[in-house]
Amino acid sequence: MKIGIFIYPEAEVLDFAGPFEVLSTAKRVGDKPWQVFLIAKDKNAVKVRGGMQVLPDYSIHNHPEMDILILVGGDHTNAYKDLATLTWIQEQSTKVNQITSVCTGVFFLAESGILNGARVTTHWEDIAELKESYPELDVVGDVRWVEHSPFVTSGGISAGIDMSLFLVSKLADKSLAEKTARQMEYPCPPL
Numbered sequence: 364m365k366i367g368i369f370i371y372p373e374a375e376v377l378d379f380a381g382p383f384e385v386l387s388t389a390k391r392v393g394d395k396p397w398q399v400f401l402i403a404k405d406k407n408a409v410k411v412r413g414g415m416q417v418l419p420d421y422s423i424h425n426h427p428e429m430d431i432l433i434l435v436g437g438d439h440t441n442a443y444k445d446l447a448t449l450t451w452i453q454e455q456s457t458k459v460n461q462i463t464s465v466c467t468g469v470f471f472l473a474e475s476g477i478l479n480g481a482r483v484t485t486h487w488e489d490i491a492e493l494k495e496s497y498p499e500l501d502v503v504g505d506v507r508w509v510e511h512s513p514f515v516t517s518g519g520i521s522a523g524i525d526m527s528l529f530l531v532s533k534l535a536d537k538s539l540a541e542k543t544a545r546q547m548e549y550p551c552p553p554l
Contacts, residue, residue: 436466486519
């Protein structure tokens with residue numbers, strides 16, 4: 364299982380660090396042969412929210428085939444309109460088994476045109492903008508995550524942790540998701 368997490372300048376730290384922690388912890392406690400890695404537009408260090416510098420493992424031009432792609436939120440206003448990134452997302456949508464988003468990462472999916480009227484969610488603060496910008500989507504609020512196969516979208520920031528625990532329950536089982544949450548000392552959401 365190869366899981367890529369896409370980051371970009373001003374990405375929200377917990378949006379990618381939360382899912383990374385959940386999936387890498389599940390790998391460890393469940394003895395799963397999963398690979399979890401970060402992807403950016405290029406291999407240079409990415410300055411994310413708060414000024415943290417993050418070195419991605421791969422670029423969009425040079426990464427392993429993936430089973431799951433996670434797109435994260437943050438200050439996405441410049442990044443989600445980038446043509447090379449959108450083309451890459453469209454290409455990946457035909458190759459991966461599952462695409463997920465955390466917070467405003469859903470704007471990448473919507474802008475790339477691959478959601479096709481899917482039921483989605485995002486950070487509560489961005490619900491109105493998502494509805495207005497993409498009226499063909501079924502945008503819902505007051506939920507931690509929404510599954511509309513092959514997509515899973517989550518609310519803001521910490522909701523990505525809940526969504527990732529849900530993914531663990533799908534990739535393995537509910538027991539591993541619960542063990543992962545316990546190891547992280549995080550309350551496991553209803554799965």
